[in-house]
Amino acid sequence: MSCDKCGESMSYIYAFIFSGLVCLIGQILLDSNKFKPGDVTSLFVVIGAFLDIFGIYDFFVTKFSAGAMVVIPSFGHLLIHGALAKAKASGLLGLFTGMFSLTATGITSTMIFAFLHSIIFKPRD
Amino acid sequence: MTINFNNIYIKEKNVVGGPYIIDGPLSKYLDYKFYDFYDGEKTSEDCEIKELRKSISLIKNKYDLVISSDLGNQLMVSNVVNDKINKPYIGIYNACASYTAGLFLAASILQNKNINDILVTTSSHNLTAERQYRNPIEYGAPKKEYQTFTVTSATSTLVSKDKTNIKIECATIGTVVDLGIKDSNDMGSAMAPAAAKTLYDHLIDTKRNINYYDLILTGDLGKYGKEIFKEYMKKEYNINLKKYNDSGVLVYDMKNKDVCAGGSGVSCLPTYFLTLLYSELEKKKKKKILLLATGALLSTTSVNQKKTIPCICHAISVERV
Amino acid sequence: MNRKEYNKITKKILPNKFNLKNLFVAFISGGIVGILGEIILRLYLLIPSISMAEAVNLMMVTIIYLSSLFTALGFFDKLVSKYKAGLIVPITGFSHSTTSSAIEYRKEGLVSGIGSNIFKLSGSVILYGVVSAYTFGIIRYIFFGG
Numbered sequence: 001m002s003c004d005k006c007g008e009s010m011s012y013i014y015a016f017i018f019s020g021l022v023c024l025i026g027q028i029l030l031d032s033n034k035f036k037p038g039d040v041t042s043l044f045v046v047i048g049a050f051l052d053i054f055g056i057y058d059f060f061v062t063k064f065s066a067g068a069m070v071v072i073p074s075f076g077h078l079l080i081h082g083a084l085a086k087a088k089a090s091g092l093l094g095l096f097t098g099m100f101s102l103t104a105t106g107i108t109s110t111m112i113f114a115f116l117h118s119i120i121f122k123p124r125d
Numbered sequence: 126m127t128i129n130f131n132n133i134y135i136k137e138k139n140v141v142g143g144p145y146i147i148d149g150p151l152s153k154y155l156d157y158k159f160y161d162f163y164d165g166e167k168t169s170e171d172c173e174i175k176e177l178r179k180s181i182s183l184i185k186n187k188y189d190l191v192i193s194s195d196l197g198n199q200l201m202v203s204n205v206v207n208d209k210i211n212k213p214y215i216g217i218y219n220a221c222a223s224y225t226a227g228l229f230l231a232a233s234i235l236q237n238k239n240i241n242d243i244l245v246t247t248s249s250h251n252l253t254a255e256r257q258y259r260n261p262i263e264y265g266a267p268k269k270e271y272q273t274f275t276v277t278s279a280t281s282t283l284v285s286k287d288k289t290n291i292k293i294e295c296a297t298i299g300t301v302v303d304l305g306i307k308d309s310n311d312m313g314s315a316m317a318p319a320a321a322k323t324l325y326d327h328l329i330d331t332k333r334n335i336n337y338y339d340l341i342l343t344g345d346l347g348k349y350g351k352e353i354f355k356e357y358m359k360k361e362y363n364i365n366l367k368k369y370n371d372s373g374v375l376v377y378d379m380k381n382k383d384v385c386a387g388g389s390g391v392s393c394l395p396t397y398f399l400t401l402l403y404s405e406l407e408k409k410k411k412k413k414i415l416l417l418a419t420g421a422l423l424s425t426t427s428v429n430q431k432k433t434i435p436c437i438c439h440a441i442s443v444e445r446v
Numbered sequence: 447m448n449r450k451e452y453n454k455i456t457k458k459i460l461p462n463k464f465n466l467k468n469l470f471v472a473f474i475s476g477g478i479v480g481i482l483g484e485i486i487l488r489l490y491l492l493i494p495s496i497s498m499a500e501a502v503n504l505m506m507v508t509i510i511y512l513s514s515l516f517t518a519l520g521f522f523d524k525l526v527s528k529y530k531a532g533l534i535v536p537i538t539g540f541s542h543s544t545t546s547s548a549i550e551y552r553k554e555g556l557v558s559g560i561g562s563n564i565f566k567l568s569g570s571v572i573l574y575g576v577v578s579a580y581t582f583g584i585i586r587y588i589f590f591g592g
Contacts, residue, residue: 015484016477019536023476027469027531030267033308037266037534037543042570044535046578053586066483069502070509070536071476072571079579080586087587095583099576105503106537107572109510110544111564117518118548118560122167168553261550263517264543264567265526265533270461305449306456314456318447352459360455361447 015067018060022071041072048076078102126298127330133232133293135443136242136285138399141180143172143250143277146396149378154400156183162252162277169252169262170202173279177206177248180279188212188244188283192231194223194391195248196275198257202248212244220420221316221344222299223247224280224395225439228416229296231284241286248279249390258309258425272310273347273389276376280395290445291406297330297440299323301422309421309428313350313373313386316419317357319436320346324417325362327440335364338442339411342402344394344418345373347386372397394418398443406445416441468530475532483509483536506537513541518549543567 026044029035035043051057057077060068068074079099086098100107139156147158157179159172166172173195181191191214193203200216207214219226224247231243252262254275260266284293302322306315320343328335335341346354351371358364372394373387388396398416405411419438427434486508490501516522522542526533533539544564551563565572 012481012484015480017480019480019483020473020477020532023479023531023535024469024473026476026535027472028464030531030534031464031468033269033463037539038567038570040531041535041539041568042574045571045575049575049578049582053582053590064480066487066505067477067480069487069505070480070483072535072537072540075537075540075571076575076579079575080583083579083583084586087583088591092584092587095580095587099579103575106506106510106540109507110514110541110568113511113514113541114545114548114564115560117514117545118552121518121520121549122552256550260567261546263520263523263546263549265523265546267527267530267534304447304452311456311460314460318452349460353456356455356459357447357452360451 011065014064015070018064018067019071022073044071044073045076048073049080050076052077052080075103075106078106127295127327128229128233128298129295130232130293132286133235134285134287134289135282135291135293136287136289137184137186137283138403139180139183139281140396140399141176141183141279142396143176145251145274145377145382145384146276146278149376149382151376151396151400154404156180162250169250169256170197173197173202173248173250173253174205176250177202177246177279178209180248180281181206181210181244181246184244184281184283186242186283186285188242189240190215190234190243191246192217192227192243193246193248194218194227196220196254196257196391202250202253203246206248219437219439220422221389221391221393222418222420222437222439223391224344225296225416225418225441228282228284228293228441229298229439232293232296235284235286243284245282245284246280247391247395249275249277249392251275251277251390254390268385269310271313271347271349271386273312273345273373273386274377274384275390276388276393276396278392278396280392280399282395282399291403292444292446294442294444295331296442297323297327299326299438299440301435301437303433303435305433307431307433309423309434312345312389312421312434313347314353315421315434316436316438317346317350317354318361319438320354320417320419321357321361323438323440324358324415325364327415327442328364331442335366336368338413338415339368340402340414341366341369342394342398342414342416343369343371343373344416344420344438345387345389346371346419347373347389348379349386375401406443409445412445414443416443471529472531475529476535477532479532479536479538509537510541513538514545517542517545540568540571
């Protein structure tokens with residue numbers, strides 16, 4: 001991953017625009033009453049992986065920096081990249097081996113924090 | 126099907142109100158209040174159990190049998206509460222139409238000369254219902270403007286053959302109506318046709334005019350559901366509703382609280398009926414009312430399988446004698 | 447009355463589906479999460495000899511941790527309800543749904559409660575992410591060589 005816009009203050013604005021736009025599309029889908037929040041996030045993750053067949057999401061990450069990394073399609077992007085990196089080295093089996101290599105941090109930390117917090121805190125509302 | 130009764134009265138009643146009810150328009154009529162969704166218990170189910178127990182314990186007169194209803198899977202709350210009561214017990218589930226169904230069953234069973242008093246209870250709790258039908262409590266799924274907010278309260282109604290001022294005069298048992306609504310957040314739209322059909326059948330069976338009643342009260346159609354109901358009655362049965370309202374918009378302080386389209390739940394209609402409306406009946410401000418409790422007969426399975434929502438409505442006519 | 451005619455009545459009375467205010471709120475709040483991500487990323491990049499990949503990982507872990515903590519503290523659900531897609535679409539939504547399920551089902555035990563239900567809302571994201579990454583990965587591998 002490279003970030004050739006790092007160091008420029010424009011990158012904050014780009015991050016805002018991209019992240020905001022993706023959320024806006026998500027809100028349109030939610031408001032249509034045909035999608036639940038889980039449907040929207042699952043769809044976006046698939047789109048993130050799909051766009052990287054052609055390297056489109058890589059371009060987004062380069063240009064929009066954290067804006068593209070913070071939204072859920074980046075998850076799909078990381079999954080397909082991890083899989084392909086290993087596939088390049090060891091053939092098609094590498095798709096299985098490398099799948100979680102880049103997303104391991106995200107998934108592991110989510111599980112650990114969710115578990116810890118569920119032990120310490122109780123539901124309120 | 127409409128059944129007439131001539132010896133059935135309401136002898137005693139109470140409402141135990143929880144959050145959102147206690148600071149609404151019914152506040153001064155409540156018999157007991159609890160101030161948060163857990164009331165010192167570990168789970169919301171335990172809280173619901175505690176409040177229903179409290180409601181039943183406030184009943185001073187004797188009763189021979191208990192008919193209970195709530196929204197939980199397999200009626201967990203009603204079952205657990207009735208364990209300590211030690212009276213013959215029947216749990217019933219008609220979703221939010223359970224209250225009038227319970228009154229009808231009580232009135233019918235009381236026709237047996239060996240039984241004199243039956244206690245009909247209802248219980249609902251916002252967090253328990255949310256957790257079962259929608260999402261985990263701490264999950265902030267965006268709320269739709271037209272969805273309803275389950276009422277947190279427990280009610281008890283003692284139905285008896287001993288004569289009092291409040292008489293249960295007749296009951297119309299509804300048939301299931303399903304006009305194809307699939308959105309489980311839009312129960313008002315789903316239930317309105319069922320209420321309309323039961324109301325119409327009731328008027329035909331009793332040969333009464335729509336203006337016979339001082340108030341026609343639906344259970345929990347909500348802010349939008351009640352307008353849909355009025356429109357549907359006009360278009361389908363050519364009846365203009367005038368003296369009509371819905372408990373869902375009457376139990377909460379709709380202006381200041383974020384309760385979307387209003388209240389719902391098994392306890393919604395009885396919470397309004399047994400408080401403000403009951404006092405109006407006793408003071409003779411209203412003499413004849415028709416309770417139309419509406420229920421959406423869905424389950425989490427039916428929603429996931431993309432089935433439409435069948436609905437039902439049972440009517441009870443109550444008179445001040 | 448048939449279903450079609452009834453739909454006409456309900457459509458007339460129910461509030462409008464699309465609400466410009468909702469869309470605006472989602473855009474702004476989503477954008478703010480993006481900016482926050484960028485700020486956190488820059489802060490981590492200040493650490494000497496840290497690589498870009500490590501900084502990005504740290505940034506994600508930070509956001510995941512904060513979403514989880516705020517969910518457990520009890521106010522994040524009100525924020526999500528208010529800002530809608532702006533907090534659901536970023537990874538804050540993933541962390542929030544996992545944590546809220548875990549907290550909810552804790553009272554049903556460690557295995558049948560937390561263990562069985564922790565991925566109730568977020569499991570589909572992982573599942574379809576993996577399935578699509580695999581499928582599209584094969585396509586890319588075959589056509590573009592990886």
